Amino acid sequence: MDADAMLTSKRDGDRLVLAPVGAWTAVHARELEPLVDVQVRSSQPVRAVEIDVTRVDRLDTFGAWLLERLARGWSARGVEARITGIKEDYRGLIEEIRGVGLKPAEPERGQNRVVAALATVGRTLAGIGGVTTLILQMFGAVTVAAGRALVNPMRFRLTSLVAHIDRVGWRGVPIMLLITFLIGAILAQQGIFHFRKFGADIYVVDMIGILVLREVGVLIVCVMVAGRSGSAYTAELGSMKMREEIDALRTMGFDPVEVLILPRILALIVSVPILTFLGSMSALYGGGLVCWLYGGINPDVFLSRLREAISLETFAVGMIKAPIMALIIGIIAAVEGMDVKGSAESLGAHTTSSVVISIFLVIVLDGLFAIFFASIGM
Amino acid sequence: MPVATATQQPKESVIRVRDLVVGFGSHVVLDHLDLDVYRGEILGFVGGSGSGKSVLMRTVIGLLPKRGGSIEVFGADLDTLTEQQLLAIERRWGILFQQGALFSSLNVKQNIQFPIREFLGVSQRLLDEITEAKLEMVGLGPDVQEKLPAELSGGMTKRVALARALALDPEIVFLDEPTSGLDPIGAGEFDELITTLQRTLGLTVFMVTHDLDSLHTVCDRIAVLVGGKVILTGPMSAMLASDHPWLKAYFRGKRARGIAG
Numbered sequence: 001m002d003a004d005a006m007l008t009s010k011r012d013g014d015r016l017v018l019a020p021v022g023a024w025t026a027v028h029a030r031e032l033e034p035l036v037d038v039q040v041r042s043s044q045p046v047r048a049v050e051i052d053v054t055r056v057d058r059l060d061t062f063g064a065w066l067l068e069r070l071a072r073g074w075s076a077r078g079v080e081a082r083i084t085g086i087k088e089d090y091r092g093l094i095e096e097i098r099g100v101g102l103k104p105a106e107p108e109r110g111q112n113r114v115v116a117a118l119a120t121v122g123r124t125l126a127g128i129g130g131v132t133t134l135i136l137q138m139f140g141a142v143t144v145a146a147g148r149a150l151v152n153p154m155r156f157r158l159t160s161l162v163a164h165i166d167r168v169g170w171r172g173v174p175i176m177l178l179i180t181f182l183i184g185a186i187l188a189q190q191g192i193f194h195f196r197k198f199g200a201d202i203y204v205v206d207m208i209g210i211l212v213l214r215e216v217g218v219l220i221v222c223v224m225v226a227g228r229s230g231s232a233y234t235a236e237l238g239s240m241k242m243r244e245e246i247d248a249l250r251t252m253g254f255d256p257v258e259v260l261i262l263p264r265i266l267a268l269i270v271s272v273p274i275l276t277f278l279g280s281m282s283a284l285y286g287g288g289l290v291c292w293l294y295g296g297i298n299p300d301v302f303l304s305r306l307r308e309a310i311s312l313e314t315f316a317v318g319m320i321k322a323p324i325m326a327l328i329i330g331i332i333a334a335v336e337g338m339d340v341k342g343s344a345e346s347l348g349a350h351t352t353s354s355v356v357i358s359i360f361l362v363i364v365l366d367g368l369f370a371i372f373f374a375s376i377g378m
Numbered sequence: 379m380p381v382a383t384a385t386q387q388p389k390e391s392v393i394r395v396r397d398l399v400v401g402f403g404s405h406v407v408l409d410h411l412d413l414d415v416y417r418g419e420i421l422g423f424v425g426g427s428g429s430g431k432s433v434l435m436r437t438v439i440g441l442l443p444k445r446g447g448s449i450e451v452f453g454a455d456l457d458t459l460t461e462q463q464l465l466a467i468e469r470r471w472g473i474l475f476q477q478g479a480l481f482s483s484l485n486v487k488q489n490i491q492f493p494i495r496e497f498l499g500v501s502q503r504l505l506d507e508i509t510e511a512k513l514e515m516v517g518l519g520p521d522v523q524e525k526l527p528a529e530l531s532g533g534m535t536k537r538v539a540l541a542r543a544l545a546l547d548p549e550i551v552f553l554d555e556p557t558s559g560l561d562p563i564g565a566g567e568f569d570e571l572i573t574t575l576q577r578t579l580g581l582t583v584f585m586v587t588h589d590l591d592s593l594h595t596v597c598d599r600i601a602v603l604v605g606g607k608v609i610l611t612g613p614m615s616a617m618l619a620s621d622h623p624w625l626k627a628y629f630r631g632k633r634a635r636g637i638a639g
Contacts, residue, residue, distance in 0.1 A: 026547045029500045060547035061579070065504075065511055092578035100511045342528025345483030 004028075005063075007035040014047040018070065021055045024063025036066045040073030049074045054085035064090070064097040131357070134335045138257075142265055142331065145258040160263035161270075168229040169271030175228070176275050177282045180220055184212060184283030188290035201295055205302055206309035208287040213314045217280035219366060222325045225272055226358035230333040233264055234354035237337025238347045246338070256338075265330030272326035273319055280318060313378050321369050325362050332358045389416040391450075392550055392582050393438060398447035400430070400437050407433045409606030410447070415550075420576055420583040422593045424628065425603030431586045432476075434603070435552055438584075439473060440464075451550075469497060471550040472543030476558065478535040480527035486513075486538050487523040493545045512541045515578075517571060533564040537571075544575070553585040557592050565589060569596045590633065602628075 005022035018039060024032060051071060056063070067083060074081035086094055149156040191204035237260060240246050246256050284306070291297040297305075336354035340347050393415035400408040407430040415421050425431045436442045438449055440456065449456045451467055459467065480489050490509045494500065500508075510520050516537040522530070530538060536556060543551055556572065557565035569592050576583050587593060593600055594614055601611040604624050610616065617629045 026494075026498055029498055029504065033501055033504050061511060061515070061544075062498075062500075062504075062508060062547060065508055069507070089580060096515060096578050097511060100514045343482035343526060 005032055007032070007039065009039060011044070011046070014045070016044060016046040016049045017052055018049060019052045019055060020063075020067065023058040024056050024066065025058050025060045026062040029062040029066065032063070032066050036070050036073075039070060046079060049079055049081040051081060051083045052085045053083060053087075053090070056087075056090070059090045059093065061093070061097065064093050065100075067094070068097045068100070131335065134339065135331055138261075138331050138335045138338075141257040142262060142334075145255060145262045146266075148258065149262065155258070157259065157263050160259075161266055164264050164267030165271055167232075168225065168267055169274060172225070172228060172271070172275060173278060176221055176224060176279045179224060180217060180279035180283040181286035183216060183220055184208065184286030184288075185290045187211060187216070187283075188287035189294055192291065192295040196295075201297065202301075202305055204287075204291060204295065205297065205305040208284065208291075209306045209310040210314055212280050212283040212287065213310060214317045215366065215370075217283055218276045218318045218321050218325065219362070220283075221272060221275045221279045221322070222329065222362045223359055225268065225275065225326070226329045226333075226355050226362065229268065230329045230358045231351050231355050233330070233333035234337040234340075234351045235347065237261070237334060238340030238350055241338060241340050242342060242347065257334075261330075261334045265327065265334065268326040268330045269323045272329075273322040276318060276322040280315075317369075317373055317378055321366065325365065328361050328365060329358045332361065389419075391415065392417045392452055393584065394448075394450040394453075395434075395438065396448050396450075398434075398437065398449065399445040400433055400442060401445055407606060408437070411603075411607055413601060413608050413611075415582060415584055416599075417549075417582055418576075418580060419598040420572070420585060420596055422597035422600045423584065423586045423603065424588065424593065424600060426624075429603050430606060431603055432554060435554060435584065435586055439471065439552060440468075469546055470548050471552065472546065472548035473552045474536070474539050474543045474554060474556055476554040478527070478539035480530075480535060480539055480542065482527050484527075485523065486525050486527070486530070489527070489538065490542050490545050493542070497546060512544060513538075515544070515575065516541045517567070532559050533561075533568070536560065536568060540571070540575075544579070547579070548581070550582045550584065553583060553587070555587055555589075556585060557587065557589045562591075565591065572596055590629070 005020070005024050005028040008019045008021060010017045010019070022028075049071075051067060053059075053067065071081040071083060083094060187208055188204060191207050192201055195201055195204050195207075237246075240260070246260075249256050249259060288299060288302045291302050292299055333354050336350040336357070340350045391414045393413070395411060395413040398408050398411045398413075399406065411434065413434070423431055423434070433442060437444050438451070452470065454463065454467065456464065456467070480486075481492065484492065487506075487509050490512055491505050494505060494508065509523065513520065513522065518534065518537050518541070522534065522538070527535060527538070536559075540553075540556070553572070557568050560568060569589075572583060572585075573596055575581060585592070585597065597614070599611055599613060600617055601608050602617070602625060603609075604622075609622060610620055610625065614629075617625055620626070620629075
């Protein structure tokens with residue numbers, strides 16, 4: 001269907017006649033561009049150039065632009081170039097393209113590498129400072145909203161809270177139980193395998209009890225919640241922000257923190273301790289099962305050893321941490337969600353950083369708690 | 379059922395829709411609809427909100443499945459084409475979505491270059507030059523090239539989206555409510571832009587619109603969709619002359635006084 005496109009040239013004294021032939025269209029642009037450039041670069045000593053387009057069957061913006069580039073190439077060398085034989089259909093297009101003024105390409109500003117590296121460091125630090133400020137602001141805003149809800153309990157959105165507890169708590173129970181069960185089982189298996197070498201099998205029970213109740217239960221649950229619910233919060237708030245829903249709330253006189261964020265964070269604060277408790281029990285169960293089946297420690301031996309190894313304090317240490325971790329996850333999710341800008345990419349980036357920062361802070365906080373509890377002798 | 383008015387001289391139909399049925403569940407949106415779009419014309423497509431204008435457009439471009447009937451584009455029945463042939467046809471049309479549908483993570487320049495880079499494989503230099511030419515054709519300066527879609531105003535978004543729709547130099551352009559959300563001055567300028575581009579590039583334009591001024595100033599023909607069928611096609615004068623109650627309400631209602639007078 002498409003005739004091939006070509007560019008023929010003919011010398012006529014000191015005049016050069018260039019005749020484009022065929023379909024000068026987007027499809028052929030790749031083959032046509034080198035033909036045009038060869039002509040522009042050729043240093044034929046001519047005084048005038050005529051571009052005769054009578055034999056062009058089809059022309060579109062790409063073709064017209066290449067013709068224009070041809071004409072401009074000669075004009076730039078002071079040779080007069082004219083386009084002749086324009087069909088009526090194409091006159092408008094060629095005129096239009098002739099009017100296109102190209103801005104000279106700006107040379108890339110070469111930047112010193114050291115300067116660029118330092119600039120990156122600076123920007124990153126400023127970014128960290130910015131996020132810290134946002135976190136503190138969000139913490140303040142949530143506190144104020146919670147205070148208002150305390151003073152005027154009718155304002156509090158109980159339905160929303162219950163719905164979110166259902167989503168992050170109740171629906172999360174099966175996966176939390178499964179994961180913590182596996183973690184408990186793996187801890188027990190590894191412990192028995194190594195402790196057996198020096199006949200200390202029974203101390204595996206101590207290890208599992210203390211590790212699960214103090215650290216692993218709450219950490220695993222928090223990592224899961226950050227990935228499962230924190231990311232969802234960020235994505236929800238972010239897309240509401242993108243679609244101006246948050247602005248709409250504001251103009252109706254609602255405080256988005258009170259309507260959207262407070263119920264979500266409270267739902268986490270309620271759910272995470274419950275999930276932590278269930279998760280810890282599941283991990284102990286998994287550990288106990290492996291001790292029995294793989295280590296030959298009978299369930300009643302396991303239980304009596306466990307009773308000696310742990311105290312209520314051990315359990316309390318884990319449970320005290322849970323709501324605080326939940327608060328951190330919720331605040332980070334809200335900050336990142338509210339910081340989403342217009343693009344889909346920004347939504348993705350903020351959702352990622354919501355999860356990464358939450359998990360990072362949960363682990364840092366866990367370390368601080370460990371120091372704190374050690375120093376008060378718990 | 380004859381659709382076109384009697385005075386049509388034989389013209390090449392670039393889009394030929396026959397007996398098209400489209401529905402969702404038990405709800406039939408397009409009920410045995412016939413429509414022709416001729417080469418080189420600007421067809422305005424009107425109908426009440428929710429009457430299925432966008433559904434027709436989306437069915438023609440293949441975003442929605444149809445239940446029955448046939449759609450021919452450039453004389454080829456879309457059902458009988460291989461994937462390769464369909465792709466070749468898709469490259470010959472461009473679509474301006476209602477909200478622009480610019481890729482939010484790419485800047486203006488990358489948005490326009492994206493289809494060209496994918497399909498034509500031309501040099502970066504030609505790519506840059508063509509981008510600038512296209513932007514200038516839709517009335518935007520080179521300074522918008524580095525902007526992200528989120529930083530553009532409504533009118534600029536539409537223009538950039540139009541430039542992207544025109545990136546591969548299509549023969550048919552589908553415009554979904556091109557002037558919605560623009561102020562009357564912006565809408566007028568956009569109408570003018572469409573007319574100019576249609577003339578210079580020889581485009582066939584299929585325009586879904588509610589803008590009576592656009593219909594009046596830009597469109598060669600108008601097709602009216604009521605009750606899942608095209609009840610009338612023809613120029614504005616035919617619309618104004620019709621006694622159909624919906625047409626009377628639409629073209630001679632309170633909001634239409636300016637054009638009738």
